[in-house]
Amino acid sequence: MTVAGERLQAWLAGRGWEPFAFQQEVWQAVAEGRSGMLHATTGSGKTYAVWLGMLEALLGRYPPGRAAEPLRVVWLTPMRALAADTTKALAEPLRELAPTWSIGLRTGDTPSAERARQDRKFPTVLVTTPESLTLMLTRENARETLSSVEYVVIDEWHELIGSKRGVQAQLALARLRTFQPALVTWGLSATLGNLEQAMQVLCAPDPRPAPRLVRGRIDKTLAIDTLIPPDPGKYSWAGHLGARMKVPVVEEIERSGTTLVFTNVRSQAEIWYQLLLEERPDWAGHIALHHGSLDKATREWVEQGLKQGTLRAVVATSSLDLGVDFLPVERVLQVGSAKGVARMLQRAGRSGHAPGRPSRITLVPTNTMEIIESAAARWAARVGRVEKRESPEKPFDVLVQHLVTVALGGGFTPEALFAEVRTAWAYRDLSQAEFAWALAFCERGGESLGAYPEYHRIVRGEDGVYRVTDRGVAKRHRLGVGTIVSDAAIQVKYLSGKTLGTMEEGFIARLKAGDCFFFAGRLLEFVRVREMAAYVRKATRNKGTVPTWQGSKMALSTELSDAVLEMMQAAAQGDFFEPELEAARPMLQTQQRLSRIPTPTTLLVEAFQSREGQHLYVYPFAGRNVHLGLASLLAWRLARDKPNTFSISINDYGFELVSAEPFEVEPVTSGRMFAARNLMADVLASLNSSELAQRRFREIARVAGLVSSGYPGQPKSNKQLQASSGLFFEVFRKYDAANLLLTQAEREVLSQELEISRLGATLQRMRDKRMDFVPLRHPSPMSLPLMVERFREKLSTEQLSQRLDRILRDMEADTSS
Structure with a gap:
């Protein structure tokens, strides 16, 4: 030694x-x-x-x-x-x-x-x-x-x-x-x-x-349990158990030491912070809120309170997911589905964060399907079904940014840098032609920006070395380094000047003076916007809206989806072996009575006729991103055979197609609609792929340094950034169609937003399964959530409640007679 x-x-x-x-x-x-x-x-x-x-x-x-x-x-x-x-x-x-x-x-x-x-x-x-x-x-x-x-x-x-x-x-x-x-x-x-x-x-x-x-491998106890609602009921839709879980959550916090209450999105964190205070006003000052939009000083105060054990509970998003050491934390509650096994395990590890100490996470379902998901997540964790993470392939916006970075950092020769870049896994298959394109794009703006000197970012010297010689280019590049792209943020401040955090510009733009909203755990009244700051005062009214942040909802992972189907298989065979399955038994038995229970070897398709028209429900259990692509694909293929207009609704378990005009379901029940032939072309044709690609291009343009977010104290608005990136998108489409940043935008739409590889694999699995086609007399427990998703877009909360009450009354009357 x-x-x-x-x-x-x-x-x-x-x-x-x-x-x-x-x-x-x-x-x-x-x-x-x-x-x-x-x-x-x-x-x-x-x-x-x-x-x-x-x-x-x-x-x-x-x-x-x-x-x-x-x-x-x-x-x-x-x-x-x-x-x-x-x-x-x-x-x-x-x-x-x-x-x-x-x-x-x-x-x-x-x-x-x-x-x-x-x-x-x-x-x-x-x-x-x-x-x-x-x-x-x-x-x-x-x-x-x-x-x-x-x-x-x-x-x-x-x-x-x-x-x-x-x-x-x-x-x-x-x-x-x-x-x-x-x-x-x-x-x-x-x-x-x-x-x-x-x-x-x-x-x-x-x-x-x-x-x-x-x-x-060390001996560390991991406990995963579920806070089962006392009466989950026969039907399931997003949020219908949410507020009803408020009291059980409060009771769990009271019985525990310092507790982390995780939610998946910031708006949900704001809601649950208010629910806890509503139930226990005396906890004011003893519970806190933590998410990425809050002011840095507020977040640090919360983190310090967790480390010292002075806070009873903190409601948080992924901002507290990672390995910060909060030893006093004894319990973790996860409100709603974690959507993935890895995320659940990561959050569980926030409790007992030391060798030898047990970790415990309690799952808090907000609908009956999430009760089943809880049992599935525990089983998947026990057998080691954890999600894989893949590196992106050849993102050209990151490559373009890197070329300017290296040109600033002493310069480079093309041959040496090409060889170096190919040692990075993401660019192991980068071709000489692709590298030459990126080099030309940085040197002279590619085929369409040659007339604009500000896009001549690197210059080749007499020694053959590329460098950045313009101070303005250097300053803009250093300010724009990075790949984290979010919509323009506006500071939220009291009239006194104290900063509470940041909100996305799109939410603030919808507010009128006097409107109230919840933010940073407070009810605020909007006063005015001035110089990229939204000024507010404490509201005196009791009601407000909850801010909505950009970003798509998380999709259920393949591993967790498969585990849910394993649980459904057991229930279909009458085996309710987990306490969660026993709690979901009324819903599952009603699904069995009115329709069928999906399993790993069967594909459930339901048909229903209502005053709205003809409904078709399909349950691939592939996550909401894949279901968006599948629903659009099926609607487009059905309308290609006979012109028709479809409304679409999706969730993590399946999707709904609705048409006022009748349509033939045989192409679906026969499996013809699930053919993989021409998949890429049909998916692109079925969606507004140009709009999706243009939206994706906004991020790519900013990473590649085409669009600047402005200078400190002089940020550009979201509208300005969108307009600038949109102009580049159209110029490249018209005059530089071979631009690899355009190709990347289309590829990212397919791979990230629609998960095209998972979509193709799902179609194959759908073809391999036995079809269970069930014409419904009433909406089934699994179809009802898809109806609710669609209703929410056009009905107020009160109207939605009345509509659901009527549907459930009719269903109960018919099934009990």
């Missing part, structure tokens, strides 16, 4: 800690110079498994002296809150074992004075985000300052790998490996289904020595 090793052992022993076997396995791999991937339960000690191994290796090579070592370790995290927490954890052993070495934090929240200090001399260890690392690569002396980096750790790799931020990280790693070929890279994750591939994406192609996949 080395002297450094003895020091580390002594440091551990001084805290009464005994290393786990998986931690020692990581230390050994790091000592051998291997990159790798560590997959271990949340709260099991992943951070120290990697960090102590790296620290031991560094201490062996560079014994602590009087001065700090140059930058040796970059620790990437996906969230700023996680960055601050990680910095504190890494600093603990450093203080005793290498007191002269420094550690720093660099994110968008880092004060300018601290950034300036780092610019003069980087710390030995830097905790940062993908965006901040990319900004470091734009420095003229990037090679000089970053070539000393020997280790890179990417925390919560599952959170990054499937997004453009992950691609940005891949390109940054490729650049760092050019500076330091012996770079060692490790990824940390707790919830991934494709570990081998995730490690391949992270590590350099064909690395020597071979990377190591370490699976951390």
Whole structure:
């Protein structure tokens, strides 16, 4: 054992800690110079498994002296809150074992004075985000300052790998490996289904020595249970159990220590915060709200309250999903479906966040199908059916941004950079022609923007090296670095000037003076908008609306969908073996009596005739994104045979087609409508694909640097950004049809919004299943939620309630007679 090793052992022993076997396995791999991937339960000690191994290796090579070592370790995290927490954890052993070495934090929240200090001399260890690392690569002396980096750790790799931020990280790693070929890279994750591939994406192609996949196995109890409503009823639609679960949730919080109440979207978090206060006004000041739109100071206050255990409960969104260490948290409640097994496990790990402590998550269903989902999620977790995360393929907007980044950071020659970029997994199949297109686009704006000097962003010097020579281009690029694109945000402020957070411009634009809305847990009255700020005052009226944020609803994952069908199969055979299935028995038996229960081997199709016209219900259990594509495809194919107009409704379990004019169902029941032939062309023809692609192009244009969000204090409005990106979209379509950014927009619509590969696989599964076709006399429990989805768009809450009451009365009268 080395002297450094003895020091580390002594440091551990001084805290009464005994290393786990998986931690020692990581230390050994790091000592051998291997990159790798560590997959271990949340709260099991992943951070120290990697960090102590790296620290031991560094201490062996560079014994602590009087001065700090140059930058040796970059620790990437996906969230700023996680960055601050990680910095504190890494600093603990450093203080005793290498007191002269420094550690720093660099994110968008880092004060300018601290950034300036780092610019003069980087710390030995830097905790940062993908965006901040990319900004470091734009420095003229990037090679000089970053070539000393020997280790890179990417925390919560599952959170990054499937997004453009992950691609940005891949390109940054490729650049760092050019500076330091012996770079060692490790990824940390707790919830991934494709570990081998995730490690391949992270590590350099064909690395020597071979990377190591370490699976951390420790005895950690994970309890997954369900808060079953006392009377779930025979019917199921979104939200019908929601508010009724208020009292049971309050009772659970009262029986527990500090509790996290997770919701999937910010508007739902605002609603549940109000519901809890409505039930327990005395909890004001003892419960809090946390989501990404709230002011930074508010979020930090909440996080501090969680760490100190001074808050009884916090209602949160994914803003608290990741590995921030809140030891006092005993319970996690998940309101509504988590939509995926990985997300549920990630949130469960927020409780008992320490080795040996049990984690517990309680699922709170808001409709009867979610009761079944709860049993399915527990079963899927038990048998290890966790979702895979795939890296995007060749996003050209990220590539274009990277070329300008590298041109700023010392410059590049095309041959060398092409070879470097291809070492990033996302661009492993990048062709020379595609790279040449991206280069030409950055150099002269491609085929259609050559006349505009501001799009001549890189210039080839006499030495053959491409650089950025225009200061305006450099400034705009640095301000626009990153791949996180959201709609223009407006600050929400009191008239006194205090900031509450930010809201999307589209919501604020719909408000009139005097309108009231809930935000940051308060009922506010809108006063006016001035200079990209919405001014409000505390409202005196009792009612308000809840803000709606952009972004599509989460879709049920394939793994969880399949698990739900397994539960349905058991119920169809009369086996209600889980308490959740027993609670859902009235709904499932009513579904069986009026129709059939879907199973893994059957495809249920229902037909119904009402005053609105002819209804067709299909239940592929493939998630709402796929169902949107399937419903549009079927409607288009049916109308192609005989002109007709269809209304569409979707949820995670199936979709509804409604037509005032009668149509033949035989093409559906025979399976002809599920043919895979001409699938891509038919899907594009069935949707307003041009509008979908144009909407997608807005994000691509901003990542590629075509559209700027403005300067600090002078942001552009959402309307301006849309107009600018829309103009580029039309120019490229007319004069530069081969533009790869247009191709990317269409590809992202298909792959991300419609999940075309999953859609194709779903069609195949539908063809392979036995068809159960059932003409209905009344809406079934599974068809009713689809009706409700459609009614909500045109009926007020009161009208919807009356309509549902009538439908249910008629159904009960007929089925009981």
